[in-house]
Amino acid sequence: MNLLMLLIFFLVNTNSNDNCKKASKHLKKVDKHILVGDIEKVSKLIFKLNTMCNESKFLNSLADTYYAIKDFDNAYIFYLKAYENNQLLNTSFFSVSNFLKILYQKGHYHLFEEIISNPNFNVDIERSPQLKELIVKNNFAVLNLKDSVNFKPVFLNINTIYDEYFPSMPINSNVLIYTQRDLKSELKDENFYISRNIDDVWTQPIKLGPNINSEYREGSLSVSLDGKDLYFTSCNRPDGYGGCDIYISTLINETTWSKSINIGSKINSKYWDSQPSVSADGKLLFFSSNRHGGYGGSDIWASRKINNSWSEPFNLGPKINSSGDEYTPFLHYDNSSFYFSSKGKPGFGGFDLFLARMNSQFNFDSIINLGFPINTHYDESGLIVSPDGEKAYFNSNSKGNLDIYEFNLPKNIQSSTVAVVNGLLLDSINRKGVSCKISIIGLDDDWEYHLNSDNLGQFSFSIPPNSKFSITVFSKFHDFFSSNYELKQNETLKSLTILLNRLNLGNIINLNNIYYDFDDFSLAKNSLLEIQKFADYLILNSSLVVEIGGHTDNIGSKKYNYQLSDKRAKSVYNALLNYGVSPNQMTYKGYGFDKPINLDDSDEARIMNRRTEVKIVGSYGK
Template sequence: MKLSIHQIYWLLFLQIISLQLFAQDLHTTSKKAIRYYEDSKEFYQKGDLVKSAELLLKAIEIDNNFVEAHFVLGNAFKLLSKDSPNAAEKYEYHYRKCLEIAPRDRKLAPVYFEVAQLDFQKGDYKEAKEKCNIFLSLTPVNSSQTILARKIIANCEYAEKGMQNPVNFKPKEVSPIINSYKLQYFPVLSADQQMMIFTARKGNDRKSDEDMYVSKKEHDEWTKPENIKELNTEFNEGTCTISADGKVLIFTVCEGSEKRKVFGSCDLFVSYNVGGKWQEPQNMGPNVNSRYWDTQPSLSADGRTLYFISERPGGLGGYDIWRSRRGEDGIWGRAENLRAVNTRFNELAPFIHVNGTTLFFSSDGYQNYGGYDLFRTEFKNGRWQPPANLGYPINDYRNQMGLFITADGRTAYYSHEETKGNLILSSKIYSFEVPEEMRPTVASNYVKGTVYDAKTKQKLEAKIDLFNLANDSIESTVKSDAQNGDYLIVLNKGSEYALYVNKEGYLFQSLSFNYSEKDGKDVIIDIYLEPIVSGSKITLNNIFFETAKWDLQEKSKTELNRILKFMKENPAVKIEISGHTDDVGSDAANLDLSKKRAQSVVDYLTKAGINASRLLSKGYGETQPLIPNTSDENRAMNRRIEFKIL
């Protein structure tokens, strides 16, 4: 992980202290040990820490209570630990030996802070608090380290309290078929949970190639993962995100090539799936990527908003969450820092739920149990709410990151790691049921199917707009596949929606979904578009009236404006607006009601500027039912307004 500015200054401070100790009175009388100690100084100053450590180890072989040698060894191995997992165990040993030999020695105050961090990272909160308190007693001057020591104490107290109230957490391995590699991590799923893409390595060292793999569900079981050959190369690719329909994929590339040039340390690339094949990925450009490290993307359900991690200047901490939005022209806007969520420490692995308002992420900046914890924040009333820790034991003293939550908010996927020091021994994909209190406030459902030409049954590419009827605003826009006509779009619970399917040369198709007062359900529905020819007609499913009345309800405006748009785009077209009722009431009353309702729609259109000569209003009462009036549900379908090309 990247070092924060505080950590960098602290390492420099430790080096300075190490060099100062070479010139101080020493806790040994052995001339030979002192000679090894002094000889190590030259190599330490040159940065040859390995040779310096060799000499210091000889010094403590002669006198194991040579505290200064242990201290400098601890610092040397700490600096070496980034590239050597074994060095981490060694620097911990030498730091702890210092405290054993010379407890509460003022010049060893930095060691108390170092060991307190190690205890905190292991979940030994009692020892971490004790050592932080000793460090603070030996360090009267305020510094960034005293601030961090107080932060550790507060985190320990938070963790001890949280452990007394554990949340329900029963993780289980997803499938041995999925977990067939040494390391697999950062899983993402399509909204219908029928496809999973993840990153994997066949080995657990940095030399192992990092690739993306896909598995699909067949008979409710995951299939053997397949290498995504269209996207993977001999270099590393991974840490990806997909849109809800699985048609847009954004992933990380850190090693540029002639075909895939990168701006900085790591860049984000995007690819689109057409007819089951991933297209050549493209660099997302300078509005998204920088000269720095850009990675860990998370894409909104409709593929129009991207959250990701960057270390670029202009943020609050080391790693920050950034966001970019794609315009109607398809161009991604300049990335902006998510300042309301970020801290002056590090945030990683953002995940935006398909509802578009719940953000999960990892952070070491908020109160936590140690390392990186998982947090959740909701976007409400125009602002991000204070993040909430997901709780123990979902979070513990180890690092937690890479969470994915399903559309219904009930199931989470993540990578479970087994580590030794800085070495990851294994990483497997696990799942668990999300505790009720940590689920997204707004759960989601999906509608999916295939778009066809109603006459020829040819599969069509079409634009699909989802409108929230409460405020007549677009919540999502997707396209059906250009080759196979498939589509998937997400609907959030708690709202009433109009879904419009549009293609030039065809009548738009209007669907209605009311999830405002009850839980919705996933829907599979094929859509047939009628060509704009005489006799073609559609049902206007989002025109609303009160019972036995003909006044248009306010929420009908979305549909009425859609008709207006169609009429303006097709100025030569003439249409019939017809009203239909069920069989409740007398024939005469139903005929009269149907006429008045059709006329209400025509009146709206003429007032909006459509020439009356292009509009015909007719009422058919109960004479043309779509289906038998044998149930309330059937009667509701027969009460309708139709739109027909003359």
């Protein structure tokens, strides 16, 4: 009996050895197909080898081949079988390294720990920087799995069997614009779609027009704060500088976008330039690029808009960028909270979402991983945040395809709340919208926005809550308009309608933001902004002739008030000259207390009467 068992064992073992020799021989042939790039042939041949041999050495070699053709699921199966068979004995560094990479990417963090703690793990980590970095990442994941955050993502009804990703949202509307990719099409075509939120339901998405979606591939996008400008990526267009470039299109009316324009060689290069994100004030453009001068992979870069032109881009530095890839930048409307995705920083595998707090000098506080389970071993990217800082949208491939989700941000990773001001400029006679340049200035803080109203007279901007601000309007066909506003406590949405008077001879314009101390003709420092804006208006309307009128309250003698008001008017006149206004456009006169606008005997009335008015008295050169 013992002899029979020994014979059976010998025959089985001999047959097993023969099978393993055959399997190894076939695997070498398969590897030759890999060398010539015939992956389709490899895929057909390799599956026949899956059950031919259970020797650990062969299993590791088979797993290595699966790894080479990026079939990581099968690679994982056979690395695991080999590990269970021999506990890393006689396992090559190449196989161990690949196995650890797969374990980390699949979120098997504890098995990863078990392997590097195995007595047979004899890899010199110090001589392998990549493996050392991977161990740091896995340690981070293990430690931070415990600190899970409250996370209840909502799967949006706009998602389909295709990929949906890179959401963007104008600040003043419940509109979502995003990318959809058809993986089944030959070119894996990418196009932009738009959906509106009506009663908490996203409507059936429709394609953006042909001026944006083209025969080429369109990828990520960013909509300006007012929804008027759309920055997006398109690849391999004839007017491009490299593989993928950044383009801009402007909203002509509610449904039509202008023909897209390449934003130029200052931003775009011969490399991959993609994933634009424009700041709330329109003065900063962030994007991802694999151009030279970075820290490895694709880095996040930024450019400033100076005199209506984009500056040479600069790298955001090693606090943001890593040796891996950094994608999908998004600067919140608070101009401080900077969100992005990274594959290179310690995380949970794949792309993780991060937050950095940024100041005006582009210095970043410590970088925060948004945590588990917002981040997983899948790819999370494309995060955008609502104006109140509480709600976020992002894309993830946790269900296979890329899909867009919505969730409430935990407190510690929220942005600061901003207030949204929606304005409307109307002609005072026909009540039609006026398209022109607008300046918004913070009266308590040192900030300024420049923007344009659209053809309907609409404009939007974001500011800190409880702000005091001025709005100045520059129109060639209407009076100068400047007025101060204040947001009430906790007011985060304000609507303004501004009626603009048409330019007519005899019109009187009150310069609201020009201040004098009592019994003084010197201009207060905070008056110069108003005067500079009015100077810009007069230069824009260079044919206008105006009279600057100075007015006082009723304190003091008539003669003295005439003299004081004349000096005040002259102060404004001289300041306007300094800002470049032609002397041919201006005269000045002091009226004393001859033309009060409030006859009450109160401090408030006296403040109102101490004013500077401008009267349109003619048209220069006509």
